[in-house]
Amino acid sequence: MSQRLVNWFKFASPASFYPLAGKMWPWFAAIGTVLAAAGLWISFFVAPTDFQQGEGYRIIFIHVPASWMSMFIYCVMAFWAAIGITFNTRLSGMMSSALAPTGALFAFLSLWTGALWGKPMWGAWWVWDARLTSELILFFLYIGYIALTAAIDDPRRADKAGAIISLVGVVNVPIIYFSVKWWNTLHQGASVSLTKAPSMAATMLWGMLIMALAFWMYSIAIALYRVRAIILERERHTTWVAELPEMQR
Amino acid sequence: MNAFIAIVRRDLLLAARRKSEVLTALFFFMIVVSLFPLGIGPETAMLRRIAPGVLWVAALLAAMLSLNRLFAADHQDGTLEQMSLSPTPLALLVSGKVLAHWLTSGLPLVLLAPVLGLQFDLSPRALGVLMVSLLLGTPVLSLVGAIGAALTLGVRGGGVLLSLLVLPLYIPALIFGAGAVEADVAGLGAGGHLSLLGALLALGVFFAPWAATAALRIALE
Numbered sequence: 001m002s003q004r005l006v007n008w009f010k011f012a013s014p015a016s017f018y019p020l021a022g023k024m025w026p027w028f029a030a031i032g033t034v035l036a037a038a039g040l041w042i043s044f045f046v047a048p049t050d051f052q053q054g055e056g057y058r059i060i061f062i063h064v065p066a067s068w069m070s071m072f073i074y075c076v077m078a079f080w081a082a083i084g085i086t087f088n089t090r091l092s093g094m095m096s097s098a099l100a101p102t103g104a105l106f107a108f109l110s111l112w113t114g115a116l117w118g119k120p121m122w123g124a125w126w127v128w129d130a131r132l133t134s135e136l137i138l139f140f141l142y143i144g145y146i147a148l149t150a151a152i153d154d155p156r157r158a159d160k161a162g163a164i165i166s167l168v169g170v171v172n173v174p175i176i177y178f179s180v181k182w183w184n185t186l187h188q189g190a191s192v193s194l195t196k197a198p199s200m201a202a203t204m205l206w207g208m209l210i211m212a213l214a215f216w217m218y219s220i221a222i223a224l225y226r227v228r229a230i231i232l233e234r235e236r237h238t239t240w241v242a243e244l245p246e247m248q249r
Numbered sequence: 250m251n252a253f254i255a256i257v258r259r260d261l262l263l264a265a266r267r268k269s270e271v272l273t274a275l276f277f278f279m280i281v282v283s284l285f286p287l288g289i290g291p292e293t294a295m296l297r298r299i300a301p302g303v304l305w306v307a308a309l310l311a312a313m314l315s316l317n318r319l320f321a322a323d324h325q326d327g328t329l330e331q332m333s334l335s336p337t338p339l340a341l342l343v344s345g346k347v348l349a350h351w352l353t354s355g356l357p358l359v360l361l362a363p364v365l366g367l368q369f370d371l372s373p374r375a376l377g378v379l380m381v382s383l384l385l386g387t388p389v390l391s392l393v394g395a396i397g398a399a400l401t402l403g404v405r406g407g408g409v410l411l412s413l414l415v416l417p418l419y420i421p422a423l424i425f426g427a428g429a430v431e432a433d434v435a436g437l438g439a440g441g442h443l444s445l446l447g448a449l450l451a452l453g454v455f456f457a458p459w460a461a462t463a464a465l466r467i468a469l470e
Contacts, residue, residue, distance in 0.1 A: 043301055085463075137417050137420060138415075140413075140417040141417055143413065144414045144417065147410055147413050147414075148400060148401070148404075148410060148413075148414060151401075151404045151405045151406055151407075151410055152404055152405075153405075157468075157470065160467045161400050161404075161464065161468075164396070164400060164460060164463055164464050164467070165396075165400055165414060167460075168396055168418065168460055169418075171456070172417075172418055172421075175421050176417075176420055176421055177418065179421040179424045179425060179426065179445075180420070182424075182428075183424040200325055217446070222393045225310060
């Protein structure tokens with residue numbers, strides 16, 4: 001038992017995590033590429049044309065996985081933030097800041113593809129639906145986190161401040177979601193129901209799940225890649241970084 | 250508890266000595282609210298419709314303007330550091346500061362809102378609901394804002410950053426606050442919205458000073 005604990009904490013040190021991440025990210029990137037190719041092939045060539053929505057529905061193969069990832073990454077960020085605050089580990093903060101740009105990217109992608117989908121389906125680029133609004137607010141939360149950590153020069157302080165704001169954010173996300181939902185039902189604006197979607201064909205579901213997995217793999221690969229860069233930047237004064245083969249050139 | 254009261258009295262005294270800061274935020278609130286009819290047009294039906302939202306958004310912005318002074322002066326002259334060393338828990342002192350902040354920036358807004366609501370031709374009943382919603386909601390603004398103010402303490406471009414951090418977190422208070430008045434005008438009863446605002450306030454009173462304290466300790470490191 002104690003042996004395993006020791007092994008886990010070993011990778012909490014940037015010096016031992018750096019080579020591990022270096023070994024891992026190409027695998028995730030490769031799996032992600034294969035899955036994305038398969039998912040895109042299914043979504044463009046195998047999945048049948050929807051009889052209600054025509055070809056435009058194919059946007060959901062990007063849109064839905066991007067929305068899922070944007071929400072999930074925020075939770076992972078908050079998880080690393082909590083770990084960082086509890087155990088005072090340096091790597092946790094680096095993980096959080098490595099994940100934030102990817103999460104913001106997915107939130108933006110989800111809003112953008114949602115607008116592209118909404119125009120032909122609902123006849124509007126934007127409706128004040130509960131999901132759209134909370135996704136927009138999630139995007140703002142990501143931007144707030146990135147702006148705060150970028151404004152503080154000392155990286156350790158930036159990590160801790162970012163940890164607090166992401167934990168405050170993760171507590172607020174459900175509150176915001178429900179408040180926006182109730183606000184929307186009160187207003188009764190656009191009568192668009194996203195929840196009562198027609199049941200999906202199996203191939204569509206498979207395409208979407210494979211795309212979601214591909215996005216996962218991409219997120220893991222890019223987060224590991226970015227965390228390596230962050231480790232190098234912050235630990236550049238240490239001897240182990242100076243002795244790295246990629247630093248010798 | 251004595252320390253809590255002492256902090257509240259001290260901050261109130263400081264605010265009373267520097268009246269212009271308090272008054273600036275108040276006049277900002279009045280000006281923002283008065284700008285909307287000029288931009289939108291003076292039709293009474295329209296104004297009555299947008300009044301709750303306009304007053305609440307203006308209250309949000311006014312509360313945010315005054316957040317900067319919550320910790321900044323004490324941080325500059327080292328008082329905050331002394332507070333963090335005192336035997337009284339820092340969270341209690343932070344709560345005291347937040348209460349004083351609300352008394353000087355939130356409460357005046359609550360008292361002023363009915364006068365501005367008259368400009369928008371709100372009924373006396375709606376004005377009452379507006380006051381109650383602001384009374385429950387503005388403390389939430391001060392509490393959540395304290396977290397943001399503590400996080401941006403001594404940070405480059407703190408003011409703009411503060412708005413970026415805090416405004417998304419203010420959205421629930423805005424929705425339920427403005428929603429209470431709208432629901433009452435629509436004849437649905439404001440009880441549900443006001444209860445939810447109360448719930449937000451209870452959550453805020455419990456958690457916000459704690460989070461703000463953690464943020465202050467980081468700033469003081």
